[in-house]
Amino acid sequence: MNQARLIRVRGIFPYILFILLAMLVTTLTGLTSDVSFANSAEPPALIIVVPGATDDLTVYIEGTSGLLEGRKVHYFTETQFMFYKNEIPSTDTHKITFKSKDQQFELSIEEGMNRYRSVYTIDTYRQTIIKGTTTGREAILVGARVGLTLIIEGAIFWLFWFRKRRSWLMFLLINLFTQGILNLWLGLQPMAQTYLILGLVFAEVFVLISELILFNLLIKEHTVARRNIYVALANFASLVLGGYLIAWLPI
Known part of the structure; x- marks a missing residue:
């Protein structure tokens, strides 16, 4: 990477971190009342x-x-x-x-x-x-969750200066795989919305580990450190987005 591009990429990082921090603060503020209800289990x-x-x-x-x-x-x-x-x-x-x-x-x-x-x-x-629910409803909800996740993580992927066609193809395949598994898990859970938010945190840990492995195996553009930082930031953003989606979209 040439010096000019390195300076440009470094200049983007503070904005990314600021946006993600703001998302985290607003999400935690909004979830405080929900999590407090979890002190006494919501009945069936x-x-x-x-x-x-x-x-x-x-x-x-x-x-x-x-x-x-x-x-x-x-x-x-x-x-x-x-x-x-x-x-x-x-x-x-x-x-x-x-x-x-x-x-x-x-x-x-x-x-x-x-x-x-x-x-x-x-x-x-x-x-x-x-x-239960209709097949069409489930398809729309899964499509909305996966689509929004791809937009968020794709924007961060672009900001990290991934430009090769193979990198984007692998990005798409990896995310379709991990998000497909995550949404299948969400759809099978009989828990209340409050507990799903907590469960989402643990599920994202497994997604993070999977994507760290897959991104480093299948994508060779840029350094390992940059790929790992991207995966960590993208999954953090997905976790915040997932919290919002659980609050605003039915499961």
Whole structure:
């Protein structure tokens, strides 16, 4: 590397570190209240997913002490209604009531709670219910998480002056592999969102180790030290981004 390029690359590092530090501070600030709830474990819950729900939609279930309204959580792509297990009868069949200004109908859940977080999806247009979530929903969410990760890590990859076509091809293949495994793991977890954030930290450690090995095996552009620094910074950025995505996008 010539002297001019070395000076240019060194000049970029302070900006990268400042951005990552700012991201870390804001994320830790936002997660403080979530992690504090983890001192007492969130109980098992029945989750009703309603894609495209209107703001006035409410969902009720026959609880142990009468009709119980679900706790509503809004995401970018859907609305979820949560019922804790200790609030509803221990039966396999539950009657769910949906109310909005335009419609009201009832559906039954036949299998009850079968996991720590039992998830069902409602189609309010057809007035049908399915166990779990739809394949299309999962594909969109995984695509969003992987795509945003590639953008963030790709920007840092470019700032570290990786320019060879083979380096970018390996970057893409390695990230598709590690992010694919990570998102598969996230999709299989029955834990609450709060604990997923903590679990994400441990999962990123394994991703970091894997990428340190793969980047040094498959990419020969620049020095080993630069590749290792890149992998560490990129995974740190992915961890911060992952925390935000878990908070704003459903799992």
